[in-house]
Amino acid sequence: MTDPIDELTVRTCTDDDLPELVALISRAFLNDPREELLEALPKVFEPDRRHVAVDGDRLVGSAGVLTRDMTVPGGPMPTAHVTAVAVATTHRRRGLLRRIMNEQLHAIRERGTEPIAALWASEGGIYGRYGYGVASWNVEYEIPVLETEVPGTTPPGRLRHEQPAEISKTLADIHDRARHERPGVSARPGRWWEMRTLDPESRRRGMSAERAVVYEDEDGAHGYALLRTKLQWNMNSPGGEALVTEMLATNTEAYAALWRYLLSIDLVRTVRCPFGAVDEPLRHMATNVHALTAPMGPGLWVRVVDVPAALARRRYAAPIDVVLEITDAMFPDNAGRWHLRGDADSATCEATTAEPDLSLDVRGLGAAYLGGTSLQSLAAAGLVTEHRPGRLAAATTAFGWRRAPWSHEAF
Numbered sequence: 001m002t003d004p005i006d007e008l009t010v011r012t013c014t015d016d017d018l019p020e021l022v023a024l025i026s027r028a029f030l031n032d033p034r035e036e037l038l039e040a041l042p043k044v045f046e047p048d049r050r051h052v053a054v055d056g057d058r059l060v061g062s063a064g065v066l067t068r069d070m071t072v073p074g075g076p077m078p079t080a081h082v083t084a085v086a087v088a089t090t091h092r093r094r095g096l097l098r099r100i101m102n103e104q105l106h107a108i109r110e111r112g113t114e115p116i117a118a119l120w121a122s123e124g125g126i127y128g129r130y131g132y133g134v135a136s137w138n139v140e141y142e143i144p145v146l147e148t149e150v151p152g153t154t155p156p157g158r159l160r161h162e163q164p165a166e167i168s169k170t171l172a173d174i175h176d177r178a179r180h181e182r183p184g185v186s187a188r189p190g191r192w193w194e195m196r197t198l199d200p201e202s203r204r205r206g207m208s209a210e211r212a213v214v215y216e217d218e219d220g221a222h223g224y225a226l227l228r229t230k231l232q233w234n235m236n237s238p239g240g241e242a243l244v245t246e247m248l249a250t251n252t253e254a255y256a257a258l259w260r261y262l263l264s265i266d267l268v269r270t271v272r273c274p275f276g277a278v279d280e281p282l283r284h285m286a287t288n289v290h291a292l293t294a295p296m297g298p299g300l301w302v303r304v305v306d307v308p309a310a311l312a313r314r315r316y317a318a319p320i321d322v323v324l325e326i327t328d329a330m331f332p333d334n335a336g337r338w339h340l341r342g343d344a345d346s347a348t349c350e351a352t353t354a355e356p357d358l359s360l361d362v363r364g365l366g367a368a369y370l371g372g373t374s375l376q377s378l379a380a381a382g383l384v385t386e387h388r389p390g391r392l393a394a395a396t397t398a399f400g401w402r403r404a405p406w407s408h409e410a411f
């Protein structure tokens, strides 16, 4: 007997679906549908890239893609940003997500412009089965500011307070220049900055409006921090909190000046920075690194959608000449042997019948793609097999990168 879930229509969205879509996504993420989502979403909404499952006159499942570049080792690359995945609680665990993911990944592949897809997962058990691997790690800093500081003299530049929406061009310029150094950072095309700088009450969660601190010198602006604050008292002592919602800098001076500022705001005792990088330079700048001890969790998950295109598009930290044997249960065209040759300037990847040096599933390739998960550690976990001695070590070095991948926003 056919499960009724197989009878549901899965189609792409229209603008008319928006109100019901907002209700579906809000409920799935345990919220009430909020007016401001109806204002924010249309700024970045791509109906033709969002799948919905329909039961009668109801939307019961959905997953979308945002068309954005992401920096990968070597530079920016079109990347399908998978977002706002939801299945109605009335229809859960009957295979609806599986149907939607299948449609979505095939649509990305048919489009032919995005060699990889990326997402932030709400739970760790969902996306591995679709070929996604954890490609970056996120560190959640909670810094007791009385225990550490960033020493140094007053830099030549200065800091100024601004309303983010009023200086979005400056923020966008710093963001664009800073992100090229760092795999994992997403571009903000079109009306993204308009959406990012909306500051509805519901985003504040009891804290202040978001404000910007910009570092500039005579050559222009080189860094910014976006933050919220909240004052509370412990008996007669201040116990204020600052939440750094985003921070990017194009040089060390700006980065140090911003952290020096953040760690010395009067009445603030704790600075939280929920999107921290694994290789955050602050650890080497602060006087007490123990104050920066912090939990780490998965950040970006990457799915390689087109193996030869993805491997030829990124660059490699050292010369590489290797035959990879890939398995991929969803895309047979990805499976097989690929001869990858590359270095810091160029790369090629062609089908071959040669004996493989390494074999791995596409999920492991996604994990290693941004340079943040080592092939050697995947091999130690039994997820990469080496067929010729020495090839694993060489490939591990080449797949690494000078900065750890980092995503500064959970899209």
Ligand SMILES: CC(=O)SCCNC(=O)CCNC(=O)[C@H](O)C(C)(C)COP(=O)(O)OP(=O)(O)OC[C@H]1O[C@@H](n2cnc3c(N)ncnc32)[C@H](O)[C@@H]1OP(=O)(O)O
Binding pocket: 028, 029, 082, 083, 084, 085, 086, 087, 088, 091, 092, 093, 094, 095, 096, 097, 098, 099, 119, 120, 121, 122, 123, 124, 125, 126, 129
């Ligand atoms: C990129 C993002 O947006 S991440 C956000 C994801 N959305 C949410 O967390 C919102 C709340 N949750 C939901 O909307 C739904 O429960 C979803 C979308 C996570 C899952 O939808 P469902 O239709 O129930 O999933 P479906 O029935 O297709 O399950 C497919 C497989 O994934 C597994 N699975 C589904 N959800 C989870 C989960 N949260 N944790 C672990 N495994 C899961 C199922 O057990 C099933 O496994 P199987 O193939 O071995 O049988």
